[in-house]
Structure formats: C-alpha cells, structure tokens
Amino acid sequence: MASTSHLILPTAVRADFSRRREGPLRLPATIRNFPSPRRLLPNPLRASPPTLAAASTSSSLKALIFDCDGVILESEHLHRQAYNEAFAHFSVRCPVSSPKPLYWDSDFYDELQNRIGGGKPKMRWYFKENGWPSSSIYAQPPLTDSDRETLIDVIQDWKTERYKEIIKSGAVEPRPGVLRLMDDAKGAGIKVAVCSAATKSSVVLCLENLLGLERFHGLDCFLAGDDVKEKKPSPLIYLTASEKLGVSGGNCLVVEDSVIGLQAATGAGMPCIVTYTSSTANQDFKEAIATYSDLRNVRLQDLELLLQKSLLAT
Secondary structure, three states: OOOOOOOOOOHHHHHHHHHOOOOOOOOOHHHHOOOOHHHHOOOOOOOOOOOHHHHHOOOOOOEEEEOOEOOOEOOHHHHHHHHHHHHHHOOOEOOOOOOOOOOOOHHHHHHHHHHOOOHHHHHHHHHHHHOOOEOOOOOOOOOOHHHHHHHHHHHHHHHHHHHHHHHHOOOOOOOOOHHHHHHHHHHOOOEEEEEOOOOHHHHHHHHHHHOOHHHHHOOOEEEOHHHOOOOOOOOHHHHHHHHHHOOOHHHEEEEEOOHHHHHHHHHOOOOEEEEOOOOOOOOOOOOOOEEEOOOOOOOHHHHHHHHHHHHHHO
8 A cells, every 4th residue: 555645646736736836735625535544444552462361262271170189288297297197196007016116217208198089098008918907996906807997997997087287277388379270260261170189188178278268169160089999099089079069071171190090080080280399399290291399380271271272283
C-alpha cells in the first residue's frame, strides 16, 4: 500500500492544482469522501490477549492430582521421627535380643519408603523380613495373624498421633509452587485432587494446616490410603480418583515425588511429573514426562503443554 504521505493524484486533479497552486488545495468530492487509509487498517493492539481460563478451555488438562508426602510437603523425615518415637514408646525390639528399641536411620528409611508405600505395609514387610518383635504390647513376638495385625495397628495409631503433633507445631511449610499451581488450576476450571497412601487422619491434618481450610474443602477429590484396598505402586488410588472426578486418565496429570507414586500413576494411564526430594533424587524417573527439584518456577501453562506433547507422542 502506498504511504498516505505520498498521495498520487489523478491527472485532472494535478492539472487543476498547477493552475491554482497559489491558493489552497481543494480535492474533488470523490477524493475528499474516500475513507482514510488509516481507518481501513486493523489495529493489531486492539484485541485483548486471552485469559488463562479461556486458554484452558481447549486444553487437554482436565484434572491436576497431587500426592501429599514429598509433594505438598517434604515430610519423610517427620514420618521417620514419629516411627522411631513410637518404637521407643512401645519398647519395640527387633530382633528380640536387641538391647535398644528399633531405630530406622535416614539411609534405611529412604530405601524403605521408596520401596513400600504406606505405614502399615512398611512395618509388616520389615517384621516379616527381620522377625516379629517383642514389645510392651506383646512381651513375646506375636504368633497369630490377628495378634500381628493388632501390634501393627497399635504402633501405627500412636505414630499417627505423634505425627499430627509435629504438623500442628507449625514448623512445616508447603513445598514451593504447590499452592500457586493449585490456585491457578482452580481458576482455570481444572479439577484439583490429592491422592495419598498415608493414613487419612494424618493427611487431613496436613492438608488443613498447609493448604488452609478453603483450599482443602475446595478439592474436587481427596483419597487416602484408608480409601483403597491396595497401596501404591498399585494404580487403584488413581483409578478411583479418575472415576470420582469423571475425567479419563489421559486428561489427568499427576504430581509425584517417588518411583512408587510414578508407577501408580502410569499404571492408571495417567501422565506424571516428578518433583523429587533429597531422598528420591537418585531414582529412575524415565517414565515421567518431566522432573523438577521443586515447582517454584513451573506454571500451569507449562503443564498443559507437557500434557499435550505427551498425548501427541502416544
């Protein structure tokens, strides 16, 4: 298009102009009434950018599902502390000849919690491998299945209450970026859920204290270890969440911190990102669509793009 500062006039007009160059230029009516070129050009700055909610309407991401321990809070050292205090409280000795109560050090607990999900399964596995203990609950190692389950139940219940006390102390904070992602997802119309293998009462306490009551009660789905018959790495908890949310697995994105959780998510047909902790950093996360040390620099749009790429690759 010719520049408006170099208007090319018809021959008749140029002749008229040359005859009356001493006076003001007067264009014929057909030229004067011609619309200004500026009004014909679209203004590229006039359109407002799409909002986050509008951008998400076409997104494949329909539900964002968080694990609790290790994702919302870095808590494994707190669980270990509570277990060791429970073992001391009940004088749990394994082996029976040990002069001191059972104590799980950090290196061992890292291996244990990365191998077996849930508190009761951890103890059950450990005692089967190392012998059932003596304790103030049973002076002699329990021999029947019912007595063994009672031992585990009593220890776990005490441990859970102690863990709650630690959380209530206010010394624990959510991991970076988690609350912002939850809020952004809810604001974009994406469902938000929490699926944890831990005991329900302890998870509820954690979420109420770390998320706040409004966020906690605003969750579209909340499941704990008590709600399913099989612990992670079984995919059952995520399959159950998918059903409750009314969202297919491929449209869910799971946030986990360990290979056990990753296996549970992928087993349910759900893409998964990993935000690892110091105790899980060396695990094999090749099945994850992305891994992060934390979520402080991760945005909702990043997760939407990751999920879209993941679905296109399948």
